[in-house]
Structure formats: structure tokens, C-alpha cells
Amino acid sequence: MAVNVALRGVSRRYPGLIALDKVDLEVAPGEAVVLTGPSGSGKSTVLHVTGGMDRPDEGSVEIDGKELLPRDLDGHRRRIGFVFQRFHLLPALTVLDNVLAPVLPRRVDFDRRERGMELLEAVGLGGRADALPAELSGGQQQRVAVARALINRPGLLLADEPTGNLDSVIGREIIDLLMSLREQYGMTMIIATHDPEVAANGDRVVRLQDGRITSNQRITASADVLDRLGGLRP
Numbered sequence: 001m002a003v004n005v006a007l008r009g010v011s012r013r014y015p016g017l018i019a020l021d022k023v024d025l026e027v028a029p030g031e032a033v034v035l036t037g038p039s040g041s042g043k044s045t046v047l048h049v050t051g052g053m054d055r056p057d058e059g060s061v062e063i064d065g066k067e068l069l070p071r072d073l074d075g076h077r078r079r080i081g082f083v084f085q086r087f088h089l090l091p092a093l094t095v096l097d098n099v100l101a102p103v104l105p106r107r108v109d110f111d112r113r114e115r116g117m118e119l120l121e122a123v124g125l126g127g128r129a130d131a132l133p134a135e136l137s138g139g140q141q142q143r144v145a146v147a148r149a150l151i152n153r154p155g156l157l158l159a160d161e162p163t164g165n166l167d168s169v170i171g172r173e174i175i176d177l178l179m180s181l182r183e184q185y186g187m188t189m190i191i192a193t194h195d196p197e198v199a200a201n202g203d204r205v206v207r208l209q210d211g212r213i214t215s216n217q218r219i220t221a222s223a224d225v226l227d228r229l230g231g232l233r234p
């Protein structure tokens with residue numbers, strides 16, 4: 001189920017540098033927020049703090065109104081999906097085993113293979129389960145990474161420059177895929193990107209500069225809305 005995310009007064013400091021400076025950001029269940037801003041503005045730090053891979057020095061992160069505490073971090077990480085710029089697939093494992101990698105060492109209450117195959121179908125790679133990553137194109141490898149991110153049915157998907165290693169046509173396909181999976185599986189999404197095409201497809205664009213939010217704008221003419229109105233794409 002899609003979750004509500006709130007960053008409240010989140011600061012993250014490094015020696016001589018403020019990566020995030022009292023950031024307040026609320027994301028509604030099912031909303032797709034795109035984080036933009038120059039390199040070094042704090043986009044990845046927002047994702048890491050939200051995903052429990054990094055801790056704020058000040059302020060808090062709330063998931064469905066409940067503050068994320070250190071003892072909850074392991075469970076929290078399991079309930080979110082993460083997609084990276086570099087696909088980070090394990091080269092010796094098949095596509096299906098890459099999708100299953102997060103749950104291979106754990107007891108789970110679902111049939112791993114069945115879920116992995118369902119997700120490969122959902123990303124359009126149902127026929128490539130036994131391939132090795134090196135046999136796939138970059139766009140296909142990112143699709144595998146997306147399927148892997150969904151293996152625990154996360155209510156929140158975080159994506160850090162998911163199109164950064166792809167050409168614009170393939171990048172566009174990945175964004176369309178993420179947006180449709182969001183509806184299919186019911187997820188909140190936060191996507192960090194430099195890509196204006198990605199930004200145009202979110203529900204809201206949040207711009208960061210020097211660790212602060214400098215604008216927070218709802219996209220009224222998102223591609224999704226245009227599609228429903230008859231398929232006029234900008």
C-alpha cells in the first residue's frame with residue numbers, strides 16, 4: 001500500500017558542509033514527486049535519509065505519520081524499493097535470480113519464483129528470466145533492476161537518476177514504466193533527476209539548491225492527465 005512520507009526539519013551535515021538544511025517535504029500516498037536541482041544540491045541525500053540508508057542529524061522522517069526510529073531501519077529498508085542510476089545487477093546471476101536476490105537469504109511468505117516471474121512480466125521481460133545481465137541492453141537491465149526493487153511489494157519507490165545511464169528514448173520508456181507500475185502496485189514515488197523529461201512526468205517537482213527546497217510545484221499538465229484527456233503529449 002502506498003505510504004505517506006514526511007520529512008520534518010531534516011538536516012544532514014558533513015564537516016564544513018550542509019547537505020540538507022531543515023528540509024520539510026510531505027509526499028501523499030501514491031504521489032510521484034520529482035526532485036531536481038544541480039549536482040550536489042542534496043537530492044541523493046533526501047533519498048538516502050527517506051530510505052533509512054542515512055540518518056538526519058536533526059529533524060525526522062515519518063512514514064504514515066510514524067517517526068522512523070533507528071530500531072525500525074532494517075524493516076523500513078525492506079518495505080521500500082530503490083532504483084539507482086547504475087543498475088547494480090549481479091553479473092553471474094540470471095535475470096530471475098537478480099530479481100530474487102533481495103529475498104534469497106530470507107524466509108518470505110510468498111512463492112519467490114512466482115512473484116519474480118510476475119514482476120518480470122510486469123516490466124516486459126517475461127521471456128528473459130534465464131538470460132544473464134550482460135546479454136541485455138541497458139534499458140532492459142534497468143527494467144530488471146525495477147523488478148528487483150518491487151520484490152517486497154514496497155509502498156514507496158525511491159529512484160536516484162534512474163535514466164542517467166540511458167539515452168533519452170529508453171529513459172522515457174523507463175519513466176513510463178515507473179509511472180504505470182506506480183498505479184498497478186500502488187506506490188508512492190520519489191525520483192531524483194537532472195532530466196527535464198522525467199520532471200514533466202511527475203505529479204510535483206521539488207527543486208533543491210544547496211540543501212534547501214527552493215520551489216515546490218504541482219504539475220497540472222502531467223502526461224498522465226493529458227493521456228486521460230485524449231493522448232496529447234507535449
Ligand SMILES: Nc1ncnc2c1ncn2[C@@H]1O[C@H](COP(=O)(O)OP(=O)(O)O)[C@@H](O)[C@H]1O
Nearest residue numbers: 014017019037038039040041042043044045046
Ligand atoms: N559521505 C559524504 N561525505 C561528505 N560529503 C558528502 C557525502 N555525501 C554527500 N556529500 C555532500 O553533500 C552534498 C549533497 O550531496 P548529494 O545529496 O549527493 O547531492 P545530489 O544528489 O543533488 O548531487 C554534496 O555537497 C556532497 O558532496
Ligand SMILES: [Mg+2]
Nearest residue numbers: 043044045160
Ligand atoms: Mg545524487
